[in-house]
Amino acid sequence: MAKRAPPKTARQAAPDGTERVVIIKGHDAFLRQHFLDKLKEALAKATGLDLDIVRFDGEAAALADVLDECRSPGLLPVHKLVVVDRADAFVKEATRPALERYAAEPDERATLVLRSETWRPGRLDKAVEQVGKVISCEAVGPQQAAQWATGRAQAFHKVRLRADAAQLLVDSVGVELARLDAELAKLATDAEGVGEEAEITAELVRTHVRATREAETPWPLQDEVLSGDPARALAYIELWMGNAPRDQAVPAMWACVDLTRVIATAARMAQAGAPEGVIAKRLKIWPPQRGGVVVGAARRLGPARAAQLHARACEADAAMKRGVHSRRTLETLCVEIASRLSGRPDTR
Numbered sequence: 001m002a003k004r005a006p007p008k009t010a011r012q013a014a015p016d017g018t019e020r021v022v023i024i025k026g027h028d029a030f031l032r033q034h035f036l037d038k039l040k041e042a043l044a045k046a047t048g049l050d051l052d053i054v055r056f057d058g059e060a061a062a063l064a065d066v067l068d069e070c071r072s073p074g075l076l077p078v079h080k081l082v083v084v085d086r087a088d089a090f091v092k093e094a095t096r097p098a099l100e101r102y103a104a105e106p107d108e109r110a111t112l113v114l115r116s117e118t119w120r121p122g123r124l125d126k127a128v129e130q131v132g133k134v135i136s137c138e139a140v141g142p143q144q145a146a147q148w149a150t151g152r153a154q155a156f157h158k159v160r161l162r163a164d165a166a167q168l169l170v171d172s173v174g175v176e177l178a179r180l181d182a183e184l185a186k187l188a189t190d191a192e193g194v195g196e197e198a199e200i201t202a203e204l205v206r207t208h209v210r211a212t213r214e215a216e217t218p219w220p221l222q223d224e225v226l227s228g229d230p231a232r233a234l235a236y237i238e239l240w241m242g243n244a245p246r247d248q249a250v251p252a253m254w255a256c257v258d259l260t261r262v263i264a265t266a267a268r269m270a271q272a273g274a275p276e277g278v279i280a281k282r283l284k285i286w287p288p289q290r291g292g293v294v295v296g297a298a299r300r301l302g303p304a305r306a307a308q309l310h311a312r313a314c315e316a317d318a319a320m321k322r323g324v325h326s327r328r329t330l331e332t333l334c335v336e337i338a339s340r341l342s343g344r345p346d347t348r
Helices: 028-049 063-071 096-102 123-131 142-155 164-173 177-189 202-214 221-227 230-241 246-269 275-283 287-321 326-342
Strands: 021-025 050-057 080-086 108-115 132-136
Touching: 021 028, 028 050, 028 080, 028 177, 050 063, 063 080, 063 108, 063 142, 096 123, 123 132, 123 275, 142 164, 142 177, 164 177, 164 202, 177 202, 221 230, 221 246, 221 275, 221 287, 221 326, 230 246, 230 326, 246 275, 246 287, 246 326, 275 287, 287 326
Parallel strands: 021 108, 021 132, 050 080, 080 108
Antiparallel strands: none
16 A cells, blocks of 8 residues: 655644554553544544444453454454554564554554553654554643643533633642543533633632642642741641541641742742743743742742741751651641741741
């Protein structure tokens, strides 16, 4: 068969149904499933046939069985979709040459999909690009995740996700698209307004998502401490700790040590004349408005006091590791940091 030159965007382009071998690789499970679903839709449309889907586990599949499925016609006029999951275990030194030969002359009646979280690129990828696509499904960054959530809310859940709500959602849930989509589905049912006017606000995210996220991770403690309100910090510790074992204070302490480290570094950079945007980018502070809060706190403290605060956090962390009462040490540190950031008298 004549080989097609791959489009320049082969690694990002959605399937169009002409593919006979496809590699779907990357760490984001949602995207791996998303592109497989898109491939199914495209194949059904392009071939006009029903799909006969055959699945293999790459860790146990035999090469002969997989290729036989690709080359064996069905009893009915169908297009075969042969999916090998965990394909990184399937594609190895012993099987790669045969797969490269198959990719050079694939059966037109089937599409072979090699799907895996991890992948070692090689000549097979180049062969696949001539007759199909190599699709990367790597995790996205916070900004891209917020943009994706905005589009997903509008196109799939039929609600408008406000920009500040999208940032807060990613800040609360993280960048995993499957988790974001699950939260969007729940938020959409409580969106304010009806029909095309329905929208998800930051307050709705804060009410319905933030509490769940806070019960799972200590990192939002940083925002409560940055508020400069010791009561907010203590309330968050109560939410995070609950009736959990005392060692749950350890990851919360990590969050405090990391916050003081970032503030101390930001203070040195600000004194050296670095603009707020540069500091936020260099220290990977996100969302953007959080960078302003961190840099503002750093400038108020100055390098010397910020360094002292970081040293104090490290001392508290060391004390906790020595067996000093974990929760009390954490609460004392959070009150001290919040008080210093707000300009209140030291409460130690």
